[in-house]
Amino acid sequence: MIPTPTGTLNTPRQTFAWWTRATLIVTAVLALMIGVVPGIGPNTAEAGTATLGNFRTTVTVNHAQSDLRPGGYVRYDITALNTQARDTVTRPVSWLPPVTTPNYTALLLYGIDAPNGLTYRSSGGALYSPGNWEQGGNFVGGLSANLSGINGIGDLLRNVGDLGPSFVRGQDSRAGWVSFNIPANAQGGTVYRAGARLIESRIFPSPSGPATRTSANIESFSLGAVNSQTQVSVPPTVARVGQPVDLTATVSAAAGSNTPAGTMTFAADGQSETVPVINGVANTTMTFETTGPKPVTVTFTPTNTTQWQASSGTGTVQVEAEATETNLELDAVDVISGDTISATATVTPTDAAGEVQFTVGDQSQTVPVTGGSASAQFTLDVPENATVTATFVPENPQRYTTSSDTEGVSVSSEQTETAVEVTPEIARVGEDSTLRANVTPADAAGTVTFTVEGETYTVDVADGEATAVHQFGATGEVPVTAQYTPTDSNRYASSAGQTTANVQTEATETNLELDAVEVISGDTLSATARVAPADAVGDVEFVVDGQTQTIPLVAGVATAEFTLDAPSEATVTATFVPANPDRYTTSSDSESVSVTTETTQLAIAVGDAVVLDEPTALTATVAPAGAEGTVTFTIDGQDYVVDVVDGVAVVEHTFTEYGEYPVTAVFTPTDSNRYWSSEVETTIVIDPMTGSLDLGSLAIGGGSADWFATLDLGSLNALAGSAAQLPN
Missing domain, CATH: 2.60.40.10 (Immunoglobulins)
Structure with missing residues (x-):
């Protein structure tokens, strides 16, 4: 059973399948062997429509989808309608009901025989696997159904019986389209005629092998005249x-x-x-x-x-008219009143005929142009900034244009220069200084007026020089001006000069010397300041650690003494304050001094004998002996605070048992800025087994113990007696 395009089973095609397929295959193979397409026969055609075998084929130009111009494209729409009756009705046996069988023709391939020069662009609709399909010429067509396993025309013709999707029932149709590129060099007015081509195979009734049907000039279009x-x-x-x-x-x-x-x-x-x-x-x-x-x-x-x-x-x-250009040149742009200037105008193009009109102030001259040039001379009497104008007036205004140019000229009196200087280079307040003005040219007669610190001095110029004497009243940079006024203002121009006088006080230098750079708190420090120059008059102000002394300067030297109580790194400053600040400058110097606290030393000693349950004297000795304060004894957990008298503090303590007794003594100075505190520790051991008393080391705390070497701690013989009293 072979599936019909509608998907139903058609019983009559069952007998068709074996012998029809064989006939088609044999015919297709013969066609391939001899190189011809079977079934080419006469066709009828009309404008746009042709009957090709069982199919009425219509080809139209789709103008909406075309761009009919050189370099554009054309789209052909093609429709193939099966002209067979939809069904065939037969009565194999007269006494049985009639049998209705659908009529099918396979539309294997259909497409367009395109005009020469057009090239394939695209295709669509029910036109699959587009190509030439070995048809030659400019044919482009495709399958009427999306068939798989078909590789070339041979496969197509050999497998007709299996190509059910390409079967078209009577009165049904397939439609597709092919688009072609129009060559860019196509001429306007060209008529392009296209044909149609298809390969069909009648399936039922009367099966037949594949046949190619063609129709030329089925549709045409022409290009309009190109813009x-x-x-x-x-x-x-x-x-x-x-x-x-x-x-x-x-x-x-x-x-x-x-x-x-x-x-x-x-x-x-x-x-x-x-x-x-x-x-x-x-x-x-x-x-x-x-x-x-x-x-x-x-x-x-x-x-x-x-x-x-x-x-x-x-x-x-x-x-x-041809443009001209006038360029004006002057022999001088700065002249002295009464001098003559020469003005030259150059006109281009050089063959331009005409005149040049020169004007300056109320003077005017008209000079013919010769060889592209014209010149004039003027005497300028009035000092001013004048403008010289040169205007070319063409002989033939239609041939050349008018043009002009201007230049400025400065007419003035002869310029002078005034330079000012002050001597000496560094001036002092209240001392004479010389103001000098040099005027050039040297033969310019007139006066110079000096202005300085609100005062004016007017002096005649002699051989280009004028001088005046002035005493400055203040220090600093003082402007000095000199104004030259000529005797003949038409001959010479006035001029001015300015300089700055450097007015300074005399500098001093202060050097500070200390008699010591390290002192103990409470000691006296001597500071000496030496000021140069030695004849400078004034005071020296000494400042250290909040203390200030002002000492008059005598022969360049001043000395002050200070007591420094607080330990610190102090700075001593000596500042020279001149009696006349306009005469001498202030100067200063500083030095550093280290103020420290004196170190103390502490030693502990025990009396001649230690007896249980009896008071024992312990002595703390402080060095230096003049250090005032207290000693705090800590013995067996008890504290005793004792004043130091002449460097000694004594305390009594009663020992009640044998054993080891730690002893600590701390010296606390009354003036902590003057003396450091010190501390010492030792251990007293009372041993009944040996019958002796071990005082440990008689420790010395707070510094070197050299001073203690000669200390008499008294006789310790009594300790033996005390030991004899210990129980056995």
Whole structure:
């Protein structure tokens, strides 16, 4: 059973399958062997429609999906309608009901025989696997169904019986489309005629082998005349009256790659010139007799109006008189009143005929131009900033333009210069200083007025020099000006000069010396300041650690003494304060001094005998002996605070048991700025077994113990007696 395109089973095709498939295969193989397509026969055709075998084929140009121009594209829509009756009714046995069998024809391949020059672009609809399919020529077509396993025309023709999806029932149709590119060099007016081609195979009734059906010129379209574009090119610069002007026009296709052929007609200012177009370009020359803007219209007339459309372009030629340029040069731009200047005007182009009119102030001269040049001379009497103007007036205003140029000239009296200096270079307040002005040129007569610190001195100039004496009243940078006033103001110009006087007080230098750089708190420090120069009069202010002393300076020396109580790193400063600050400067110096606290030493000693349950004296000795304060004894957990008298503090303590007794003594000074505290520790051991008393080490705390070497601690013989009393 073979599936029909509707998906039902058709019993009559069961007998068709074996012998029809064999017939089709044999026929297709023979066709491939001898190189022909079987079944080519006469076809009928009409405009756009042709009956190809069992199919009525319609080909139309889809204008909405086409761009019919050179370089564009055309889309052909193709529809193949099976003209068979939809069914065949038979009565195999007269006494049985009639049998209805669907009619099918396989539409194996269909497409477009495209005009020469068109190239394949795209396809769609019920047209699958587009290609030439070994049909030759410019054919592009495809399968009417999306078939798999078909590789080339041979597969297609050998397997017709298995290609159910390509079977088209009577009165049904298949439709697709193919799009082609139109060549860019296609000419307007060209008629493109297309044909239709299909390969069919009748399935039922009367099965037949595959047959190719064609129809030429089934549909046609023509390209309209192509639009042209005309552009006009005029000279980028202005044209001159009576001089030829080159005009150029170009024409190009609005579509495609062809170049229009024809003529160009140039029309401007009542003139008309027609010239041929060569490779899209036309050139001509025109001459204009008047100035002003000249519109130019160029019209392209095609040789073949079927291929090309006419077009036009416009441009404007600016016709002007030839421009001239005048350059003015003066032999001097700065002159003295009464001098003569020479003015020269150069006119380009050099062959321009005419005159140059020179003006300056109320003076005017008109000089003919010779060889492009004209010159004039003027005497300038009035000091001022004058302007010289040179204007070229052409002999033929239509031929050349007017032009002009100006230059400035300064007419003045002879310039002078005034330079000022002050001597000495460093001036002192209250001392004479010389103010000097040098005037150039040296023969310029007149006066110089010096102005300084609100005072003025007017002095005659002699041999270019004027001097005055002045005493400055304050230090600093003081401006000094000198104004030169000429006796003859027409001959010489006034001038001024300025300088700055450097007025300073005399510098001093202070050097500080200390008698010591390390002292103990409470000691006295001597500070000496030496001031240079030695004749400087004033005081020296000494400052250290909040203390200030002001000492008069005698022969350049001042000395002060200070007691420094607080331990610190102190700075001593000596500042010289001059009696006359305008005469001498202040100066200072500083030195550092280290103020420290004195170290103390502490030692512990025990009396001649230690007896249990009896008071025992312990003595703490402080060095230096003059250190005042207290000693705190800590014995067997008990504290005793005892004043130090002449460097000694004594305490009594009663020992009640044998054993080891730690003893600590701490010296606390009354004046902690003057003395450091000190501390000592020792251990007293009372041993009944040996019958002796071990005092441990008689420790010395707080520093070196050398001073203690001669200390008499008394006799310790009594300790033996005490030991004899110990129990056995």
